[in-house]
Amino acid sequence: MDNLIAARATMAFSLGFHIIFAAIGMTMPFLMSAAHYIYLKKGEKVYLELTRMWMKGVAILFAVGAVSGTVLSFELGLLWPEFMQHAGPIIGMPFSWEGTAFFVEAVAIGLFLYGWGRMKPWVHWGTGLAVGISGFISGIFVVAANSWMNAPQGFDWVDGRAINIDPVAAMFNQAWPHQSLHMQLAAVQAVGFAVGGVHALLYLRGRARDLNLKAMRIAMIFGATAALLQPISGHIAGEQIAKLQPAKLAAIEGHFKTSANAPLTIGGIPDVETQTMKWGIEIPGLLSILAHRDPSAVVIGLDQYPREDWPPVLIVHLAFQLMVALGMLMAFLGLLFFWFLRKGHFPGWFLWSLALATPLGMIAIEAGWIVTEVGRQPWIIYEIFRTEDAVTPVPGMVYHFYLFLALYLGLAAVSVWLFARQVRITQRKIESP
Structure with missing residues (x-):
């Protein structure tokens, strides 16, 4: 494993771990x-017990997310010094604002954790709400930095360096609105389904059934709503990618030849050597409609780019197909949830479906970030600066990868154990006479 692959693998694993906790x-x-x-x-009282249980989970997972997020910040400088040399002055603003939001979030968590009986009830509730609002804002600022890498603006690139820097224009880049919307909805969808699925399983096992049913309802109201809105967000994102990163769109769809009335392929395996899609189901004109709202519109293919500028087509296409398939499945389950919520009864088969769907949102988030990051390759700053030119020249990055792999796996195990322990404690407390 050479330095570039080791550095990319380290960053990918670190981001993939952190995004779950984020x-x-x-x-x-x-x-x-x-x-x-x-x-x-x-x-x-059951809602009070539920609040306290989720409060402890928030505290545990906030701590792990803070650690993994801090590591990511160090890795940007450690693994990609050339990138930070050029990009640091440009995207420093969203990172500084993210730090401010994180500080507010940490203060709000402290007030909520230790404010029981010391603050007026509704003021105390407001501190808990502030945790969510500041966390959401923090995520938006981080996505602003990432979206700049996909749609760089706010500077002039002259003789291999950035001049005339405008950090405000860089932060509010063209990719920022659709990436932020898509990611925030994905977070609500994934967590709603994960929490709803866990409580559905506990309910089916007969554990504190009243608490778990109420918890499932709350979680799924959030998750199902986001799941139904996510296809709209995805369509908006697709239109913007067609405009800002046509090579990424071509890789996503396995679209090798520039053409009008371009078909959308469902499934399939792209063959880079023959530049064809195998075993997919083609719907004529649909890609042109989705990308440009016109069935006769021309959709740029990979043939318009040098081969060395192509993203890894197979990985990007499969990750996108997985993300869309899981998203549509969750949207369907979301519709069923609201139907049964209106009826006032959730049949057992549906609760088992929710339990089985517990990890789907998180898998979809990981697949989505693969599309975003791998689809930008070989550029770390799209069409300006190559990833291979940004990596550190210091040898031995493979050992860094192994070290952080072990660290994150350990953190994951401890987090799951602590959270499961808190759930068991609450369940026993509710069930005891």
Whole structure:
């Protein structure tokens, strides 16, 4: 494993680990606040127990997310010094604002954790809500930095360096709105389904059934709503990618030849050597419609780019197909959830479906980030600066990869154990006479 592959693998694994905790950190506080709100309105003790259980989960997962996020910041400088030399002055603003939002989030968590009985009830509830709002804002600022890498602006690139830097224009780049919308909805969808699935399983096992049913409802209201909105967000993102990163769109769809009335291929395996799609189902003109709202519109193919500028087509296409398939499945389950919620009864087969769907949102997030990051290759700053030119010249990055692989696997195991322990404690407390 050479330095470039080791550095990319380290960054990919670190980001893939952190994004799960970032999504949880953005969404769980809203679930917690919803349960707390119902308790304050109705006074039912079960909602208080649910709030406290989710509160402890938020604290545990916030700590792990803070650690993994800090590591990512160090890795940007450690693994990609040339990138940071050029990009640091340009994207420093969203990172500084993200740090401010993170600080507010940390303060709000402290107030909520230790404010029980020391603050007026609704003020205390407001601190919990502030945790979610600041976490959401923090995520938006991080995505602003990433979206700049996909749609760089706010500077002039002259003789291999950036001049005339405008950090405000860089932060509010063209890719920022659709990437932020898509990621925030993905976080709510993934966490809603994960939490809803866990509580559905506990309910089916007969554990604290009243608490788990109420918890599942709260979580799925968030998750199902996001799942139904996500296809709209995905369509908006697709139109923008067609405009800003046509090579990525071509890789996503396995679209090798520039053509009008371009077909959309469902499934299939792209063959880079023959530049054809195998075993897919083609729908004529649909790609032109989705990308440009016109069936006769020309969709740029990979044939318009040198071979060395192609993204890894197979990986990007398969990751996108997986993300879309899981998203549509969750949207269908979301429709069923609202149907059964209206009926006032959830049949057992549906609850088992939710339990089986627990990891689907997180898998979809990972697949989506593969599309975003791998689809930008070979550029670290799209069409300006290559990834291979940004990597550190220091040898031995493979050992860094193994070290952080072990660290993150350990953190994941401890996090799951701690969270499961808190759930078991709460369940026993509810079930005891």
